[in-house]
Amino acid sequence: MAAAPKRPFRWHIGVFLAPALLVYTAIMILPLAGTLQLSLFRNIDQSQVFVGLENFRTLFGDPNWSVNFWNALRNNVWFFIIHMLVQNPIGVLLAALLSSPKLRFAAFYRTAIFVPTILSFVIVGFAWKLILSPLWGVAPNLLDLIGLKSLFTPWLGKEEYALTTLSLISVWQFVGIPMMLIYAALLSIPEEVIEAAECDGITGMSQFWKIKLPLILPSIGIISILTFVGNFNAFDLIYTAQGALAGPNYSTDILGTFLYRAFFGFQLQVGDPNMGAAIATMMFLIILGGVCVYLFLVQTRLRRYQF
Amino acid sequence: MTTKLLTALLLGTSILGSAGVACAQDVTLNIESWRGDDLAIWKDKLIPAFESRNPGIKVVFAPSAPTEYDAALGAKLAAGSAGDLITCRPFDKSLELYKKGNLADLSALPGMENFSDVAKAAWQTDDGKASFCVPMASVIHGFIYNKDAFDKLGIKVPETRDEFFAALDKIKADGTYIPMAMGTKDLWEAATMGYQNIGPNYWKGEEGRLALIKGEQKLTDPQWVEPFKELARWKPYLGDGFEAQTYPDSQNLFTLGRAAIYPAGSWEIGLFNTQAQFKMGAFPPPVEKAGDTCYISDHTDIGMGLNAASKNADAAKTFLSWVASPDFATIYANALPGFFSLNNTPVKMEDPLAQEFVSWRGKCKSTIRSTYQILSRGTPNLENETWVESANVINGTDTPEAAAKKLQDGLDSWYRAGK
Secondary structure, three states, rough: OOHHHHHHHOOOHHHHHHHHHHHHHHHHHHHHHHHHHHHOOOEEOEEEEEOOOOHHHHHOOOHHHHHHHHHHHHHHHHHHHHHHHHHHHHHHHHHHOOOOOOOEEEEEHHHHHHHHHHHOOHHHHHHHHHOOOOOOHHHHHHHHHOHHHHHHOHHOOHHHHHHHHHHHHHHHHHHHHHHHHHHHHHOOOOOOHHHHHHOOOOOOHHHHHHHHHHHHHHHHHHHHHHHHHHOOOHHHHHHHOOOOOOOOOOOOOHHHHHHHHHHHHEOOOOOOOHHHHHHHHHHHHEEEEEHHHHEEEEEEOOOOOOO | OHHHHHHHHHHHHHHHHHHHHHHHHEEEEEEEEEOHHHHHHHHHHHHHHHHHHHHEEEEEEEEEHHHHHHHHHHHHHHHOOOOOEEEEOOOOOHHHHHHHOEOOOOOOOOOHEEEEEEHHHEOOOHHHHHHHOOEEEEEEEEEEEEEEHHHHHHHOOEEEEEHHHHHHHHHHOOOOOOEEEOOOOOOHHHHHHHHHHHHHHHOHHHHHHHHHHHHOOOOOOOOHHHHHHHHHHHHHHHHOHHHHHHHHHHHHHHOOOEEEEEEEHHHHHHHHHHOOOOOOOOOOOEEEEOOOOEEEEEEEEEEEEOOOOOOOOHHHHHHHHHOOOOHHHHHHHOOOOOOEEEEEOOOOOOHHHHHHHHHHHHHEEEEEEOOOOOOOOOOHHHHHHHHHHHHHHOOOOOOHHHHHHHHHHHHOOOOOOOO
16 A cells, blocks of 8 residues: 655745744743743842742732732723723714715814824823813813813812823823724625615614624724723823822822832832732733633624625 | 843943053043933033042043933943942932942041031941942922012011911912912822921931831821821912922922922022022921921932942042042032032032022931831832822821821831831
8 A cells, every 4th residue: 555645844834934923922922921930939139039929929918019909900990991981982983973975074084083093102191281280281271261160170180080081081092993993894884785774774873773883893892802902001191191100199000000110110119020020910811811701702702794 | 132232232332431441541430320411510510620630530421311320320230331430329229239249338438527427328238337329419308489479478488387377378368379389290299398398397307217217206106297287288378280280380380480489309499590580588397486496308319439340449439539528519519509518518609599408407407308218118118108198198188197007007017127
């Protein structure tokens, strides 16, 4: 019996994959593994000693750490909720309006709404700090013009409003992203489907709810998960607007700023890379958990329509 | 990665630099510093003054950005490419360098006898046996006021707390000026210009600070809670929306002439002199009743040490002795009004506002900020917590007692006195 002809090893697959694999490993996987490893060590007498899960026990067991951690996580969840409730519905609404064929200057609106997204966090943070400034800001004057001056408070300086205000600033900055994605999804709905719906007498609002919305649900799912990952990795806006101590009274402290203070230290506080790595690991696990829930529970149930 | 690249670059420059030295006969000393703002003063005034007295020694002032200084210095020291002279941050950051063997012991340096113990405390081991940096300058806390506003309203400079609050009431009643320019948004103003400014009068300066370190006093004792109570009384005198007022906002409010009193640190003098269009004066934190001993925060901020690996140690020591001399102090303090020499010999200064600040050293007792030495080594960090709690007290979200208790509980969780 002749041996089955051996298929030649397909080197080209490896060669083509290698650059991406190497770069990704070097700049993503190795640092991630390094962080996980760092979180299992502790600096004792100027040398790194393996301590197992001791850092995590400190993080959750020692009230000096755990209170801050839960506070940061709670704030982070609120930050995410605001984005989901405000940013994404507004994004869908804007996309629906933009895709309406009757709208004039659609390209202008599209660009204008998307511009804040490409601005740097630093610009956004400082611009809004100035807009909302009780001393020189335009917000008090604008409210005065419409007779609502009494509604003005120094939002960024009040514990009860600061985090919500910052979330809304972030929404303002990033609303362009869901808008663009949904807009693209709406444009890709085939004309035949719309025409068929019209033949069946489904027009206007009910056409949006019954035909278009189900078709763009997968895009909304993707946006949700992007929002989730982005929000739990957020740091820059809080840091530029409120500083590393995330005042007032830690009310705007999210996981990113908490990690920053622990890892790099702040003012007289000396940085502790090991505890910082422990917090980073928790952030990684939270994001991983969230993404898994989405992938296995939500995405598998989304119905896809093939045209 | 970046650190390595930085190190490599620095190493490269230092090799090139030393190649240049090899050609010349002179010894060249390099100074590491974060005070880029002072470059002109070093180049035009300090270095020529030193070089003319010490032929054969050349000095190069090579600053890096304040935010990068600590990291860059650490990398250079590790690579052996750091300059001969190192500008020292106060307390733990420099102590750490000394413990690692990066800074040489300067206890026996000629000139060190020109400084008091308080001045040297920022650059000593905890037991005070070894000093490793020459103290260069300190900043003094107090209140800067708008003299024109005080004259117009007929207010005289307050000496006691009652007079202070009476003055604030009068300014508020008049309504032309915001009584006090301070915000709580950036947190540190409330702690540094508030708590650490008025506090020493209550806890009797060094006496209270050292007792706190020894564990004989607690932050919940009356002398540590009272300053919080006074801070809580400041609230009605601050501008509208002070909760969102940042540090630059406060500076601008005052220099634009819209506020009458500014809780200050002397480092503001240089900027205020160039920006304010009105006459300014200053007064120390008011005491309880006239004639009480007053205490001021005279915080050691900057010093200079010797790189233990320096090849030009002798020349560097000559330079440091000069830094410790009244000669250096006079040039430095006049070039940078608001950064005061720590030298025991009084320095003649030209700037009237700076003179006013420094005159308090004669009548009041000096201390440094209570949270800086030893007490901010652990987690939670006492200094950072003091920022947050001072702001909370002024905002009215925490009572003075609750704030003090939080600070003491945080300290108790890691600090054992006498350890």
